[in-house]
Ligand code: ADP
C-alpha cells in the first residue's frame with residue numbers, strides 16, 4: 001500500500017532520537033544561541049569594560065576582557081553559537097583587534113532580524129538587505145578614514161594605545177606603544193606598489209621575569225634563550241660566521257643494544273680513540289668552513305664542546321627549530337643536516353654574537369645581521385602574570401600598527417564610525433525602497449549597539465549618548481565625534497587620540513553580517529543524538545532548548 005494515502009501516516013526518514021526543529025522555531029532557536037554569545041562578552045567592551053575570570057577544568061585561572069580569549073576558553077556547544085565564535089576568531093586573525101565588537105554587532109543584527117521575522121518578513125529578504133547594507137557600510141567607512149604612514153610615529157602610537165586601553169598594563173601604555181612602533185618600523189616591508197606588508201611573526205618575542213615592564217626592549221637582531229655550551233668559549237664573537245646544524249654533534253647511541261667484546265686494554269684504547277677522532281673530526285670540519293659560531297638544534301658532546309672552545313668557536317645547543325629558522329633568515333645561513341655537506345657559503349653573517357645576562361640568566365644576542373628586518377623583543381616584568389599581560393598587550397599593539405600601516409588608514413573610535421554608519425545607512429535605505437529597505441534600516445539601527453554598550457559599561461545613560469552623538473554627527477565636521485567616557489559628552493576622537501585601524505571596523509561589519517546571514521538562512525536543524533550521553537550539562541543535541549550549556 002502506498003504511503004500517505006488516506007491515512008496521513010508520516011514517512012519516517014530520520015532515525016529515532018533525532019531532534020529536529022524547523023522554520024521559525026529553528027531560526028529563533030539559532031538566533032537565541034547566537035545572541036547568548038554576544039551577551040556573554042558584552043560587558044567587557046571598551047576601556048571601562050569589566051573583566052571575566054575563566055576557570056578551566058584543571059582550576060587554572062585566566063582573567064581577561066579580550067573577546068576572543070574568552071570565547072576560545074568557554075566551551076560553546078550550540079552550532080549557531082559556534083558560528084558566532086568563529087567570527088571572533090576570524091576578526092582576530094585578520095586584524096588582531098575588534099573581536100568583542102564583531103560578536104556584539106552580529107548579536108544585534110540577529111536581534112533586529114528576529115523582530116523583522118516576527119512581522120513576517122522573510123529571512124531571505126532580510127539577508128539580502130543585510131548584504132547590501134554591509135557593502136555600503138564598507139564604502140562609508142572608507143570615506144571617513146584618515147590616512148596614516150610609516151613615518152607618523154605619533155599617530156601609530158595612538159593606534160597602539162587605543163588597542164591597549166582597558167588592559168591592566170594601561171599605566172605603561174606610552175612606553176609599550178613606543179616599543180611596538182619601533183619594532184614594526186623595523187620589519188615593515190615596502191612592496192613595488194608602494195604598499196607596506198608587515199609580518200608580525202618576524203618579530204621574535206622572548207620573555208624573562210625579573211626587572212620591570214620598563215626594562216622591556218627592542219633588539220635589532222635575534223635573541224635566543226640559550227647560553228654558550230662551554231665556559232671557556234669567549235662571550236663575544238665579532239664578525240660572526242654562523243653555522244646552523246640540525247644534526248647532533250655527538251655519536252648516536254645505537255638503537256639496538258650492541259655488545260662489543262673487548263679482550264685487551266689496547267683494543268679498548270683503540271675503540272675510545274676512534275670515538276674521539278670522530279668527534280674531533282666534527283670540529284675540524286666546522287673549522288674548515290671558517291665558522292666561528294655554531295648553533296646546533298640537537299646535542300653537542302662534551303668532548304666536542306671542549307674542542308670547539310679550543311678552536312675559539314662559540315656554540316649553543318638544543319635550539320628550537322623556529323629559532324634556527326629565524327637565525328637562518330636573519331643571517332642568510334643555510335640549515336645543514338649533514339656536516340659533511342657544509343661549506344663556507346652555508347654560513348650566515350652577523351656583526352656580533354654575544355652572550356649577555358638578562359635578569360637571572362644568560363641569553364644569546366645576534367646583532368648586526370645581514371638582514372636588517374630581524375627584530376626581537378625582550379619582555380620583562382616582575383612576575384609571570386605581568387609578563388603574560390604585557391605580551392598580550394604588545395601582541396595586539398603590533399597587530400593593529402601593522403594593519404594600520406598595511407592599509408594606510410585609520411578611523412576614530414569610541415562609537416564615532418558606528419554612529420556615522422547608523423545615520424548614513426538609514427539614508428541609504430530610503431534610496432533602496434522595497435522590503436529590503438526595512439532590513440537596511442534595521443542594520444543601520446544595529447550599529448548603535450557599539451556606542452550604546454560603551455556607555456552602558458561606563459555607567460553612562462546610553463540613550464542620551466546615542467542621541468548626543470547622532471546630533472553631533474549631523475552637524476558639519478561632526479564625523480569624528482565619539483563618546484568621552486569620562487564626561488559622558490560627545491568629543492572629537494581624533495583630538496582625544498582614540499584611533500583604530502580602518503580594517504578593524506570593516507572586518508567587524510563584514511563578518512558580523514556574514515554570520516548573521518548564514519544563521520538567518522537556516523530553516524531546518526536536524527540533529528542526531530549523540531551516544532552515549534555525555535556527563536552533566538553537555539549531553540544530547542546541545543542547546544536545542546535554546547539555552548547554552550557551558551556558558552557562563
Ligand atoms: P574589541 O574586542 O572589540 O576590540 P575592546 O574592549 O577593545 O573590544 O573595545 C573596543 C572599543 O572601545 C572600540 O569601539 C573603541 O573605539 C573603544 N575605545 C577604545 N579606547 C577608547 C577610549 N579611550 N574612549 C572611548 N572608547 C574607546
Ligand code: MG
Pocket residue numbers: 097098099163
Ligand atoms: Mg580592542
